[in-house]
Amino acid sequence: MKNAEQVTFGGSALDRAGEIRSDPKALTEARQHPDARAILFWRGKVLISPERPSQLVRLPMDHAVLTEAEADPILLGREDGGPRFAFDLSPWVPEGLDEASLGAFLDPSEQRHPALPETMGFYELRRVMTWLSPRDAELAATGKAIIGWHDIHGFCAVCGAASDITHGGWQRTCPACNASHFPRTDPVVIMLITHGNSVLMGRSPGWPEGMYSLLAGFVEPGETLEAAVRREVFEEAGVPVGAVRYLASQPWPFPASLMFGCQGEALDDKITIDPVEIEDALWVSREDMMDVFAGNHPKLLPARKGAIAHFLLENWLADTLD
Template sequence: MKNAEQVTFGGSGLDRAAHLRGDVDAMAAARAHPKAKCLLLWRGKLLVQGEALDQLCLLPVLHELIANGPGGIVPAPVLLGLSDEVPVFAFDISDWMPEGVDLSELGAFFDRSEQQHPDLPEGQVFVELRRIMARLSPRDAELSASAKAVIAWHETHRFCARCGAASDMAQAGWQRSCPSCGGQHFPRTDPVVIMLITYRNSVLMGRSPGWPEGMYSLLAGFVEPGETLEAAVRREVMEEAGVPVGQVTYLSSQPWPFPASLMFGCAGEALSQEITIDPVEIEDAIWVNKAEMMQVFAGEHPSLLPARKGAIAHFLLQNWLADTLD
């Protein structure tokens, strides 16, 4: 696709400054940079601002919440990179406990709650990234995806996978090192295929249990070890919907920080329209023609809701409708 990287989280040309991560003096200089900024995270939510909550709120690295505030998943700010030559970090303050918040409700499919820290100005709030991802600028989106994914990785990889000892953050947050066995561990990204499967003028859509009523999206699934993208597309569609797929082509990719996947958008040609769903995999699957999908995107379909705006499924379907997949 010519416009492949226009997808949300598609990349903004951020200089990730990997050469600075292991340089102690360079990292000290980056933290001391007079314009150095830091993105705060709390329980996976990001600090944003603006009337539409469409801008990341980047605090000075010397802000008290970063220097002396409640700790969280990482012991020190993680270097995300250089934005216009200014160092940008990410820091987690999940140890902060706001009053009156039901933590069990966080992370819901549509989490619209906002958390206001008492030491921050009114209007700077923590929100769920899924809620605002389509509103962010490309640079803010890339910073958000990187920060959320790497912080989530630290949360689930505090111990060495080789010997079980507690590991330490290294390389400005992009590595964990084991002081016991010397093991080195790096942030993982799980490859996932998401498929625009078409038969003539229709596209295959499915829904998972627990989704909002009427919401359908493209089929997707994890790539297994030793498997090509093309094979994964064919296997997943057959497993979930019982539809055989012939030719498969690559379209676009999207980092998906929920918690840390790389979505490979592919197109596939179905060899049959007969559907036999696996109820363990999905709740339902249907064929939707272009006229119906136009209604869905316009919000005029009587029973179907569009894929979430900002997700690669929405992006691929939008380009399919506009005949701009090539």
């Protein structure tokens, strides 16, 4: 697919500076580099300034707010030679915080730290992902995913001892048994399944009314992407799939997936859903999907902008999958 990397989080050729991660001296020098900058996160939200042309905030490394960060910063890479580090401010508790507003399907709340200008706030990444430039989106997705991995991997999976953050945040090392642990990304297939002039859509329980998307599911150990597509579609919708081809991928840091967009040809259009897996599935014609994207369909809402489902459907409608 020629325009595959135009998908949100699709990559911006960020220099990830992998060659210095295992070099403590080089990491120290990177933190002290005059062009080094900090990118802040709070409970998975990223600090942006919507009123600025470059919306992802990059703070100087000596900013006072960084003293409130949890654990060591994570080296994200370099921009024009300037190192970029992710800092996690999750220990900070905003005054009057409404915990119930956090973690919603699309969290609309914004948190502002008193040590930062009012123009800066912590925003849920799914809400703002389409606001960001490709570079800002890659930095934000990388920081959110790696911080999220550290949050749930604080102990050695071999012996159970508390592990240490090493290699610029890209490894955890156990001081008890010397085991090394590395960030994991879960492979997920998301499927543009077509039959004639129609595409297969489904919805999960709890989604907003009218919201449908492409079917998706995790790849199992020992399984190819093609096999995962056929298995997931048949399990969820009872539709057999023949030919399958890969189209594009998208890092999806919610919390740590890599979405493999594939196209598959349905061998039958009869749908038999598994109610444990999905709430509903249906075939949507190209003409109806054009109405959905235009906001004119009486029942269906378009897939969320920024998600690979929207990207694949948009290219299907434009006949630009090749």
